[in-house]
Amino acid sequence: MPVIAPMPAARSARLPSQREGAEETVAAGTTVDHLTETYRAHYRSLLGLAALLLDDTASCEDVVQEAFIRVHSARNRVREPEKTLAYLRQTVVNLSRSALRRRILGLKLLSKPMPDMASAEEGAYDQLERDALIKAMKGLQRRQREVLVLRYFSDMTEAQVAETLGISLGSVKAYGSRGIAALRVTMEAQT
Known part of the structure; x- marks a missing residue:
């Protein structure tokens, strides 16, 4: 039975140093850890904010996720970590507005269904048939025409x-x- 050796101490020691290096890189802005904690603490409240602005859960989740991605990408510009939540809220609001604008534009651009109408060819054919029928009706005896019309x-x-x-x-x-x-007889003779 093979024995699994414990993880070398040097490898576990390297992780904190990499982490410290990452924190030093973003020392001027919000750290990844701070953003992660903000995510854990405020994800639901941001989802609720999006739900007040949008109508479906999937869009709300997408907006909140996109907000965190954007703030994460711009975390070097967030000088004061306590303002991270404010930036996230504003990003959620802006993304919700954009989503609503896209929906409205999409609805305006949808092609409107055409009413059920006969094509020009069908209309012309129907007109020819009516004209032929009227001509044939005029050729009938007066009583026959009166009976058929009534x-x-x-x-x-x-x-x-x-x-x-x-x-x-x-x-x-x-x-x-x-x-x-x-x-x-008259109509068949005309065709």
Whole structure:
């Protein structure tokens, strides 16, 4: 069974010296340790601040994380470590504003759906069909045309058409069927 040797003392001694070197490098500004402690102590309050400005949790978390990254990157410029939290708060507010601006701009740039309309070709085709139908209707006998217009365009029942024209119900049916047959023949001849 292999025995694991303890870590050499020289290696563990080097870590504090590297750490001291890092602190000396940023002595003029906020230290990494101070920023880490600020993160632990104030992450939730900064998340709450972002939640008041934004509407979804994921965006709030992103904003707070980005704020810590930016303050960490600029920690040499933070001369007074006690102001780190103020810088973080201001960064959260600014990033939240930017996120909202991007959303608003995104909504403005979204393409608006076109209303359901027929294309120009379909409209032209429909117009040609209407013109052909009107021409064919004008070629019908007067009674056939009257029955078809009242029955199908005015949406009357056969009894209402008979009463309006003063003819029998059988006559309405006969004029209607003959009129449709004549229209069918005329429309098929035009195509």
